[in-house]
Amino acid sequence: MRHLLLPLAMALAAPVAAQTNPQATPPEANRDRWVLVDKSLGRAGTTQPDGVRRYGFPRSDLNVRLDGVTIKPALALGSWAAFHPMGDQVMIMGDLVLTHEEVNPVMSRLLASGFTITALHNHLLRSAPATMYMHIGGHGDPVKLAAALREALAASRTPMTAPSRDSQPPSAGAGSSPPIALDTAALDRLMDGKGKPNGGVYQFSFPRAEKLSDGGMPAPASMGTATAINFQPTGSGRAAITGDFVLTAAEVDPVLRALRAGGIEVTALHNHMLDDQPRLFFMHFWANDDAQKLARGLRAALDKTNVQRS
Numbered sequence: 001m002r003h004l005l006l007p008l009a010m011a012l013a014a015p016v017a018a019q020t021n022p023q024a025t026p027p028e029a030n031r032d033r034w035v036l037v038d039k040s041l042g043r044a045g046t047t048q049p050d051g052v053r054r055y056g057f058p059r060s061d062l063n064v065r066l067d068g069v070t071i072k073p074a075l076a077l078g079s080w081a082a083f084h085p086m087g088d089q090v091m092i093m094g095d096l097v098l099t100h101e102e103v104n105p106v107m108s109r110l111l112a113s114g115f116t117i118t119a120l121h122n123h124l125l126r127s128a129p130a131t132m133y134m135h136i137g138g139h140g141d142p143v144k145l146a147a148a149l150r151e152a153l154a155a156s157r158t159p160m161t162a163p164s165r166d167s168q169p170p171s172a173g174a175g176s177s178p179p180i181a182l183d184t185a186a187l188d189r190l191m192d193g194k195g196k197p198n199g200g201v202y203q204f205s206f207p208r209a210e211k212l213s214d215g216g217m218p219a220p221a222s223m224g225t226a227t228a229i230n231f232q233p234t235g236s237g238r239a240a241i242t243g244d245f246v247l248t249a250a251e252v253d254p255v256l257r258a259l260r261a262g263g264i265e266v267t268a269l270h271n272h273m274l275d276d277q278p279r280l281f282f283m284h285f286w287a288n289d290d291a292q293k294l295a296r297g298l299r300a301a302l303d304k305t306n307v308q309r310s
Helices: 002-013 026-040 100-112 142-153 184-191 249-259 289-301
Strands: 053-058 078-086 089-099 116-121 131-140 197-200 199-206 227-235 239-247 265-271 281-290
Touching: 026 053, 026 142, 053 089, 053 100, 078 142, 089 100, 089 142, 089 265, 100 116, 100 131, 116 265, 131 142, 142 199, 184 199, 184 289, 227 289, 239 249, 249 265, 249 289, 281 289
Parallel strands: none
Antiparallel strands: 053 078, 078 089, 089 131, 116 131, 197 199, 199 227, 227 239, 239 281, 265 281
């Protein structure tokens, strides 16, 4: 397999002239190439309204516990990759959930295939086993990128068979989902948004109001640039919450203070991209408490940010 990877690495490492008009590719050509990408990744992706194709790789193999909570893949263990069409090329962004031992083997294969590693960090504190989150980027032929990504993930224990529909992370567009043992109508009202059940977790997404870019290319919400807030029921109206706020520099301190005032831990603050405009910071959080109390604290923090409102 390694001797097959070398030509792929050389092809992907070569500079690619970015094409900035995704509409230049006919819809039927997009459909054809996504069939090939699906085959390369061993699972079907979901095409978003903005044309981005999303793939999920839930770490259902991991039994991660934090403060007595067994974390569901949809809460904080969902690797994903997003392919943004640019003519006959794509821009790819993603986030891979890895154990400590998997980080460098996966990184080496990605680097050999022309990917860029844009961030490596924790999202959680005190979890066992500990997990790291590797953010990736790349440009080029979508099928070659997909094959290289699968080859890199093979250096981890990430399940590479297609997951069942009710266990997929948000990036995968899951279908049916187990009932959510929370008052979701109250959460919708408190969060001023409409959540969605996925894999036993209730999820909110709040895109930013600005036009975002990375490397001069549009970076819409489906590329991982929306604030994500997840609730996993833990019994008696309580929930474990985690996710990340997507912030400009001026919003970091007000949001941090609002979260702490609401009894919510701030677990990480970092970048996910290297050449984003405006410059964005990602603030991760954790708590396990009364779900509606936590929703009020999250809403207070969300109101400090420039997000789209329905």
